[in-house]
Amino acid sequence: xxxxxxxxxxxxxxxxxxxxxxxxxxxxxxxxxxxxxxxxxxxxxxxxxxxxxxxxxxxxxxxxxxxxxxxxxxxxxxxxxxxxxxxxxxxxxxxxxxxxxxxxxxxxxxxx
Amino acid sequence: xxxxxxxxxxxxxxxxxxxxxxxxxxxxxxxxxxxxxxxxxxxxxxxxxxxxxxxxxxxxxxxxxxxxxxxxxxxxxxxxxxxxxxxxxxxxxxxxxxxxxxxxxxxxxxxxxxxxx
Numbered sequence: 539x540x541x542x543x544x545x546x547x548x549x550x551x552x553x554x555x556x557x558x559x560x561x562x563x564x565x566x567x568x569x570x571x572x573x574x575x576x577x578x579x580x581x582x583x584x585x586x587x588x589x590x591x592x593x594x595x596x597x598x599x600x601x602x603x604x605x606x607x608x609x610x611x612x613x614x615x616x617x618x619x620x621x622x623x624x625x626x627x628x629x630x631x632x633x634x635x636x637x638x639x640x641x642x643x644x645x646x647x648x649x650x
Numbered sequence: 651x652x653x654x655x656x657x658x659x660x661x662x663x664x665x666x667x668x669x670x671x672x673x674x675x676x677x678x679x680x681x682x683x684x685x686x687x688x689x690x691x692x693x694x695x696x697x698x699x700x701x702x703x704x705x706x707x708x709x710x711x712x713x714x715x716x717x718x719x720x721x722x723x724x725x726x727x728x729x730x731x732x733x734x735x736x737x738x739x740x741x742x743x744x745x746x747x748x749x750x751x752x753x754x755x756x757x758x759x760x761x762x763x764x765x766x767x
Contacts, residue, residue: 571754580654580741580757581695594752629695636745636753638685641695 540564542642544630550648551620558616559645563632570613571639572605573629574598581629587613620649652677654744656758663732664766671727671761673742679703681747684718684725685755690738701725703747732765739763 543562551557563570568589573581584603585595589610599605602620607613617624627646631639653676663669675684686698699709701718709716713730729736739762743755 569753573755578759580743580759581755582757583754586752586754594754627693631695631755633753636683636747636751638697638700639753639755640697641687643692643694646693 542630542632542640544628544642544645546645547643548646548648550650553622553649554619556616556618557620557647558614559628559630559647561613561615561630561632561642563612563630564640567632567634567640568610569633569635569639570607571631571633572613572615573631575627575629575644576625584615584628617647620647622649625649652679652744652746652756654742654756654758656742656761658761659759660762660764662764662766665734666731667765668728668730669732669763669765671729671740671742671763673725673727673758675723675725675742675744677744677746679746679748683745683747683753685743685745686716686725686727687741687743687757688738689741689760695741698727729763732763734765734767737763737765 545560570587572584575581587607602618605615627644629644631641633639655674682703688696717726739760741760742758745753
């Protein structure tokens with residue numbers, strides 16, 4: 539059973555550019571979560587999907603952020619017009635219903 | 651509001667010492683889950699344990715043990731006979747367990763454990 543995978547692992551972009559990250563959850567996990575982690579802090583919740591439905595979004599998720607999970611499988615997180623404050627590690631996790639969440643390796647975003 | 655506090659920012663021990671990582675939580679929910687995750691230098695969060703708020707029994711898994719005390723809202727983690735491979739950042743987390751809950755995790759700020767040879 540493969541774990542959660544994320545792509546790319548690292549992304550360097552210039553301020554103002556758009557970026558998109560992908561997350562492939564553990565197969566048959568119906569719930570998928572996105573978190574953001576900045577240096578020295580714990581991960582913070584961004585948004586959550588149950589199958590293909592996006593059911594909750596954090597107030598941290600500004601209008602420049604959008605997430606999708608078409609067909610309830612992989613998910614994408616897009617950041618438009620990136621800002622330096624968006625630099626962080628973006629973590630994806632999946633679970634079966636309310637059970638423990640398993641995390642991917644993360645995508646480290648650096649906005650220059 | 652839910653909150654998790656890990657007051658110890660960094661702990662340094664010598665190999666084979668026992669070490670306890672503290673976690674204090676706040677929640678108004680009557681049912682909830684508590685978690686510990688390990689984040690080694692590679693960066694990937696590794697699940698260690700999940701406990702339901704109704705189950706206050708201590709748990710032991712090899713060199714790891716957890717002490718859950720509802721009366722003090724604490725869920726502490728002890729590593730016995732620490733090893734260099736235990737060096738990592740450890741996160742305590744909380745999620746609600748209500749109907750239609752998202753089960754999103756609320757993390758503490760983490761405790762960095764350094765085990766010296």
